[in-house]
Amino acid sequence: MKIVRVNNRKARRRAGRGRRRTILASLSSAALALLGTTTDSRADGPVEKIEAAYAFSFYSEDSIKESNTSLGDTSRYEIETQQVTVAGPLTDRSDVAFDFIYESMSGATPWFVEPDPSGGQPVQAMSGATVTEKRYDGALRGNYYFDNARAGAHFGVSGENDYLAIYSGVNGEYHLNEKNTTLSGGLSFSIDEIKPTEGGTDGRIKSDEKQSVSLNGGFSQILDRSTTLQTSISYKHSTGFLSDPYKKACIAPNATCTDLLVDNRPDTRNQVAWLTQVRKHFEFIDASLHANYRFHYDDWKLTSHTFEVEWFQNFFDDLVQVVPTLRYYSQSQAYFYEPFYLSERSDGLASSDYRLSPYGSFSFGAKVQMRMEDWLGSSDWRLAINYERHLADADFALSKAKVKNPGLVNFHFVYVTADIKF
Amino acid sequence: MPKLHTRLTALGSPCEFQLYGASKDQLDEVAAACASELGRIETKYSRYLDDSIVTRINQSAGTGTFTRLDDETKNLFAYAQTAFDQSDGLFDITSGVLRRAWDFKSGRLPNTDELRDLCKLVGWKRVEMRGEEIHLPRPGMEIDFGGFGKEYAADRLAGVCHQHGITSGLIDLGGDVCIVGPHPDGSPWLVGIRDPRDPERAMASLPLSRGSLATSGDYERFMEIDGKRYCHLLDPRTGWPITGMAAVSVVADQCLVAGTATTIAMLKGHSGAHWLEKLGLPYLWVDGNRRTGGSLWPKRTPRNEAPATQAS
Numbered sequence: 001m002k003i004v005r006v007n008n009r010k011a012r013r014r015a016g017r018g019r020r021r022t023i024l025a026s027l028s029s030a031a032l033a034l035l036g037t038t039t040d041s042r043a044d045g046p047v048e049k050i051e052a053a054y055a056f057s058f059y060s061e062d063s064i065k066e067s068n069t070s071l072g073d074t075s076r077y078e079i080e081t082q083q084v085t086v087a088g089p090l091t092d093r094s095d096v097a098f099d100f101i102y103e104s105m106s107g108a109t110p111w112f113v114e115p116d117p118s119g120g121q122p123v124q125a126m127s128g129a130t131v132t133e134k135r136y137d138g139a140l141r142g143n144y145y146f147d148n149a150r151a152g153a154h155f156g157v158s159g160e161n162d163y164l165a166i167y168s169g170v171n172g173e174y175h176l177n178e179k180n181t182t183l184s185g186g187l188s189f190s191i192d193e194i195k196p197t198e199g200g201t202d203g204r205i206k207s208d209e210k211q212s213v214s215l216n217g218g219f220s221q222i223l224d225r226s227t228t229l230q231t232s233i234s235y236k237h238s239t240g241f242l243s244d245p246y247k248k249a250c251i252a253p254n255a256t257c258t259d260l261l262v263d264n265r266p267d268t269r270n271q272v273a274w275l276t277q278v279r280k281h282f283e284f285i286d287a288s289l290h291a292n293y294r295f296h297y298d299d300w301k302l303t304s305h306t307f308e309v310e311w312f313q314n315f316f317d318d319l320v321q322v323v324p325t326l327r328y329y330s331q332s333q334a335y336f337y338e339p340f341y342l343s344e345r346s347d348g349l350a351s352s353d354y355r356l357s358p359y360g361s362f363s364f365g366a367k368v369q370m371r372m373e374d375w376l377g378s379s380d381w382r383l384a385i386n387y388e389r390h391l392a393d394a395d396f397a398l399s400k401a402k403v404k405n406p407g408l409v410n411f412h413f414v415y416v417t418a419d420i421k422f
Numbered sequence: 423m424p425k426l427h428t429r430l431t432a433l434g435s436p437c438e439f440q441l442y443g444a445s446k447d448q449l450d451e452v453a454a455a456c457a458s459e460l461g462r463i464e465t466k467y468s469r470y471l472d473d474s475i476v477t478r479i480n481q482s483a484g485t486g487t488f489t490r491l492d493d494e495t496k497n498l499f500a501y502a503q504t505a506f507d508q509s510d511g512l513f514d515i516t517s518g519v520l521r522r523a524w525d526f527k528s529g530r531l532p533n534t535d536e537l538r539d540l541c542k543l544v545g546w547k548r549v550e551m552r553g554e555e556i557h558l559p560r561p562g563m564e565i566d567f568g569g570f571g572k573e574y575a576a577d578r579l580a581g582v583c584h585q586h587g588i589t590s591g592l593i594d595l596g597g598d599v600c601i602v603g604p605h606p607d608g609s610p611w612l613v614g615i616r617d618p619r620d621p622e623r624a625m626a627s628l629p630l631s632r633g634s635l636a637t638s639g640d641y642e643r644f645m646e647i648d649g650k651r652y653c654h655l656l657d658p659r660t661g662w663p664i665t666g667m668a669a670v671s672v673v674a675d676q677c678l679v680a681g682t683a684t685t686i687a688m689l690k691g692h693s694g695a696h697w698l699e700k701l702g703l704p705y706l707w708v709d710g711n712r713r714t715g716g717s718l719w720p721k722r723t724p725r726n727e728a729p730a731t732q733a734s
Contacts, residue, residue, distance in 0.1 A: 031682075
């Protein structure tokens with residue numbers, strides 16, 4: 001008889017999940033793993049219960065340094081966002097969800113950059129503090145689940161006093177190879193109408209439109225019990241008014257601003273992004289590492305790299321999860337960007353927006369999430385609080401920038417969410 | 423509201439379904455889906471059917487041929503592994519071979535040599551797992567899912583009912599009860615627990631609106647010789663029937679967990695009550711001397727035989 005050497009202990013540990021847990025937790029999780037196996041091997045199912053989620057987030061930009069400004073208010077933007085989501089099953093193969101977002105925004109924004117009259121670094125002229133503006137967004141999403149696939153669609157409207165966007169799309173997933181492989185794809189578009197306040201004055205457009213179409217395709221592979229590799233590529237084509245009606249650019253031939261041009265960017269933009277993610281689970285400490293890399297390139301010649309690591313640490317049988325995150329981002333500038341211009345470009349393009357300038361940034365933060373099962377009237381609760389600090393500087397960029405944009409922004413971001421499943 | 427009440431025999435046990443539905447058509451559909459799921463489980467896992475996966479694994483014992491497992495069967499083995507670990511090796515799905523020595527109809531004790539030899543074929547630890555494949559290393563070794571198959575089926579049937587939109591009903595597979603949902607008016611089901619020394623009588627009845635109740639007892643198959651009871655629950659280490667507990671009932675979210683807990687507590691014998699207390703699920707026990715205990719009995723009863731009135 002052939003003698004087969006078998007690593008029983010390893011296979012058993014995989015099956016048994018260790019002895020740290022209580023007897024009840026071990027039996028219950030093994031039972032759930034068993035009862036969760038679908039014999040009709042349907043893909044993921046629709047949500048089974050009515051779920052409601054509320055999220056509140058607060059985004060606050062640091063004030064701009066007095067020495068970096070020439071004009072306007074130094075307190076920058078703050079955004080408060082409230083979001084309500086309600087999701088529920090429609091049939092035994094489909095579900096539907098509705099999101100509603102209310103945002104209020106206030107503070108000053110960068111207007112244009114000019115050379116410091118004393119001959120130093122460029123300085124930022126800020127707008128006056130705006131009154132609080134409001135944005136409303138409502139979206140409807142639905143999914144249909146096949147045996148090995150999911151098809152979804154969404155439609156939404158977003159409106160501000162100077163902006164209206166209608167967006168829609170379809171997306172899907174297909175599982176194969178005993179669900180070890182997943183192919184995904186999506187197509188979406190949006191139509192935006194811009195009607196800036198005080199339009200028609202001081203060179204500002206009265207109204208204009210832009211459209212965009214996005215396509216994406218992805219591939220996800222379970223490499224082994226604890227490792228998943230995901231990669232996806234997306235393409236976005238935008239056309240129409242892609243400039244910022246509230247920004248200007250300075251012509252300063254002799255280190256003095258002689259003329260202000262309206263922000264004017266190309267009327268098309270083609271963007272490609274490639275995202276790769278590796279997830280690795282470490283069973284002996286009940287934690288997962290997610291490592292992400294994103295590469296972006298567009299025909300405004302703006303290239304960016306994002307590196308992100310997230311550590312998901314579970315405690316108390318997954319009832320508490322702590323997720324520290326570290327992210328590094330670096331971008332090169334758009335080809336027509338200058339902090340200010342010596343003379344007008346022959347193509348008429350002009351922008352001093354810090355978001356098109358060369359810079360790098362570090363973000364770090366943590367999320368703490370708690371689950372409470374069978375709480376208040378046998379509902380399942382999830383509470384999460386997330387804090388993130390973002391620091392940007394031209395010196396953080398991978399390739400050194402010639403001139404720092406004075407408008408680069410540091411911010412705090414706090415996000416609190418509560419989910420209830422009834 | 424239309425109600426379906428069916429009794430049938432499946433998985434070797436008397437079974438009972440009581441389901442409420444929106445229409446008779448819906449109930450017929452659910453009944454058919456339940457029957458087909460029961461049939462599927464029986465065909466796939468019966469150790470009496472030649473083409474079941476259990477038979478295939480058992481027939482390959484000692485041949486060196488590994489049997490490949492599908493997802494469901496792999497998870498059943500993973501569950502068996504967990505139950506084995508959490509019971510310190512008492513819950514062992516290879517212990518079924520010990521039945522060959524015990525004939526409870528004969529009224530005779532087994533040959534001790536035969537029992538000793540059969541004990542050598544018991545041992546989940548010896549079973550060889552290689553990725554998604556399994557092999558029993560000794561000829562004559564056997565596995566079976568009798569230890570939790572009924573409970574697994576009860577949970578799956580409750581799942582089938584939920585998938586068909588049934589929110590009110592009860593599934594009873596040979597005394598292992600899974601609640602699909604309370605009566606349409608919201609009132610709980612009253613689930614009786616057999617008296618182990620008078621199995622036709624209920625010694626307690628529990629109001630249950632959700633979850634499952636499983637019971638394990640020494641009264642299901644047994645013989646008495648010289649006033650001593652020998653029951654069908656055998657200690658995998660010695661091959662002899664367990665002593666100590668007469669019956670144990672446990673309430674849990676899943677019937678699987680409830681059933682496994684009752685079996686382990688029975689196998690633990692005199693320390694079963696302590697093990698149940700540590701486990702933390704609502705429970706009730708009766709020992710061989712008719713002493714009772716557990717969180718499902720009221721703390722103080724005016725009369726000792728008063729039934730439990732509350733359950734989680």
